[in-house]
Amino acid sequence: MGIISAESMLNKAFQNGYAVGQFNINNLEWTKAILLVAEELKSPVILGVSEGAGKYMTGYKTVVAMVNAMIESLNISVPVAVHLDHGTYEGAKKALDAGFKSIMFDGSHYPIAENIEKTKELVAICKKMGVSIEAEVGAIGGEEDGVTGNGELADPEECKTIASLGVSILAAGIGNIHGKYPANWKGLNFEVLRAIKAKVNETPLVLHGGSGIPDHMVKEAISLGVAKINVNTECQVVFAEATRKYIEAGKDLESKGFDPRKLLAPGTEAIKQVVREKMILFGSVNQA
């Protein structure tokens, strides 16, 4: 079937009280690991591609071609979306040209009027193309590919305005942070999430920075309208840990242990385990 828009899988999740995980990809190993687990657990899945990761993989066209080919060669039957993560205005257009069926336009760093104007334009283009579009209100804390945020809490009125433009899904800052969570982190702000949910009504919400939020908070967020949760850092951390262990144990020096297919295997397995745990936690298992 190939990659599809994320709209129907997210509406279904929203209506049935679970969330679909967005797992960011960086290369072939990442992509293969995530797709295999999605198929194993019969879960819909979203592969996130930041602009930096897109460049790293030599461009959006490569990403689309790789994922479509892998869906075929691995016999993946579950719904798969490839989603531009934190796209700029120009990046969003490039991803659309390359065949992405799902994009995020992150206009949160613009003054709200400009965010509205640009989101509106991209919504019109996406609707015509049958592409799902995520918009953002209120920067997410931490740093992702140079897009910095102050961890501000989104204004529910602004969320209502952006949601009413017809976006498929809405990301709103509720105290969540990209990257590792600091020890003194205050947790998600459910009061703000409730206020946003009341204003945006039927628009599914997105929780960024899904690595390291305690499970009970994740579940509460899902019960309050979050239907997409982004996981990135956690996969990177476990991949690095498993690879370090392999090298520290001297396994790359034994026999053909330097073969990249062997060297990268423990990290790839570690990613699979994180994806499994998250899909179970988010409730998307057997929802394909």
Ligand SMILES: [Zn+2]
């Ligand atoms: Zn994000």
